[in-house]
Amino acid sequence: MIRLTKKVFFDLAIWMIGLGLAMGVVFPFFMVLMGVPAQMVLTPWFFAACMGAGFVVGTANIGLARGVVGKRLRLLAERMRVVEGNLNHMAAGDGMEDCSPEDCYIAVDSSDEIGESAQAFNNLVGALAEAHQSEGAVSEFSRLLASQMELEALTEQALRQLMGHTRASAGALLVETEGELKMAASHGLRGPADLGQSDHVRAAMRTGQLQRVLLPPELTVEGVLADFKPREVLVEPVMYKSVPIGVIVLATGEAFDEKGLHRLELLRPGLALALNNGLAHERLQRLAALDPLTGIYNRRFGLARLQEEFGRAVRDSSPLGVVMFDLDHFKSVNDTYGHLVGDRVLVHMAKLARSVMREGDVLVRYGGEEFLAILPAASREDCRAVGERLRRLVQESAVRDGEQEIRITVSAGVAATPELTVDSPNDLVSQADQALYEAKDMGRNQVRIA
Known part of the structure; x- marks a missing residue:
């Protein structure tokens, strides 16, 4: 329609009143065509009455338009001003607290262009709110992860956040260390240690692509992945500079929605950076x-571990043993063959000692050629047996230097609690050290018990 002024409703009034007046002019001739005598309708007074009626109808229509359409447009303008204010607050770093559905949304109560406009406005407000929430989630996620450097705490916190943002019911986070995928954090999964061998996890690491596993709702599997019946499982690789450094596994009883998937993609770069920093810190x-x-x-680290194990033994009333041992006549090895060969002998000694110790035992280079083995939950007899196995293994082995075989022996001292009453881990080490010196004084190549 041709615009007459810069005001839509004023244009509408002109057109409606003009149309009413035109109808007033045409109506008498229409009456003649309908059989009414011309002398009754083609009179100035009848023309004036018809045009007056057209003017009244046009005016009434513009009033109705202002009341029905104008009211909705004013509401839309009012909501837009609220959104504008919220956008200004967002630009200043504040939130959209004043734009809840009750405050900003418009009721969609018609199926015409006005209803479409209201729906489009509501969609715009929803998209703005979601964008702001996503931005806030990414910012909060990055802030939380930046506050953690320890890998264990970092992955636990990251997994909780990821599950919350995607509404997952169970999940796990695996990281690659020393060429292997190792479980860093898990929640609600059965047998999470085996996830690193999953074909889907391996495929995600190999391709760098998201793996979505949709499970039929009627499917029942013995030993299912999670403690509930999952509907969908996501396996998302964590990439740092195009290199996979970990995998996110999330499972839900319902299919993941697009909002959750979008939020996961937004959070993944921050997680990759935090994981890389955590792995570097751990290294x-x-x-x-x-x-x-x-x-x-x-x-230094060995004595810190001893302090931890001693505290645990006291709390749990469990045994704790230590074996102090060192190489016999090591100075003569250095003097005869040189320090490089002496270093090889120390490395050889450490390998033999590790071979006789259990998983969970701690081996420490205490100083020079002296070593300390920390054996949690080991009695005095257990410690003596470890020391004796090591002594025999060292005696029967040799380090080659060219054509020569360098044979060495070791002396050891054993101390354990509760057989010994000690007040601190230093006392326990002191008792083992004293037993070691007794072994030295009694001819070496033997194990003595404190």
């Missing part, structure tokens, strides 16, 4: 804890 921690020559724990 640095491990390097700081290890003796660079033998690859076993150094004295």
Whole structure:
């Protein structure tokens, strides 16, 4: 329609009143065609009455349009001003607290263009709210992960956040360390340790692509993945600079919605950066804890572990033993063959000691050629047996230097609680050290018990 002014309702009034007046002019001729005598209707007074009626009808129509359409448009404008205010608050770093559905949404109570406009406005408000929530979620997720450097705490916190944002009922987070996928955190999964061998997990790591596993609702599997009957499982690789460093596994009793999948994609880059930092921190921690020559724990870290194990033994009233041992006549090895060969002997010694210890035992290079084995839940007799196995193994082995075989022996001292009454881990080590010196004084190549 041709625009006459810059005001739509004023244009509408002009057109409606004009149409009413035109109908008033045409109506008398229509009456003549209908058989009414011309002398009755083609009169100035009848023309004036018809045009007056057309004017009244046009005016009434514009009033109705303003009341029906204008009211909805004013409501739409009012809501738009509220959204504008919220957008300004968002730009200033505030939220959209004033734009709840009750405050901003418009009721869609018609199926015409007005209803379509209201629905489009509501969709716009919903998209803005979702964008703001997603931005806030990413910001909060990144902030929480940035506050954690320890890998265990970081992955536990990340998994809780991911499950909350995707409404998953169970999940796990695996990270790649030393060429293997290892479980870092899990919740609600049965047998999570086996996830690293899953074909879907391996495919995600190999391709770097999301794996979606939809399970038929009627399917029942013995030993199902989770403690509930999953409907869908997501296996999402975590990529850092195009290199997979971990895998997210999420399971739900219902299919994941697009909102959850979108939120997961937004959170994944922050998780990748945090995981990479956590793995780097763990590597640095491990390097700081290890003796660079033998690859076993150094004295500082070893004594810290002993403190932990001693505290656990006291709390649980469980045994704790230590074996202090060192190489006999090691100085003569260095003097005769040189320090490089001496280093090889120490490395050989550490490998033999690890071979006789259990998983969970702690081996420490205490100083020079002296080593300390920390044996949680081991009695004095258990510790003596470990020391004796090590002594025999060292005596029967040799380190080759060219054509020469360098044979060594070891002396050991054993101390254990509760057989010994000690007040601190230092007392326990002191008792084992004293037993070691007794073994040295009595001829070496033997194990003595404190």
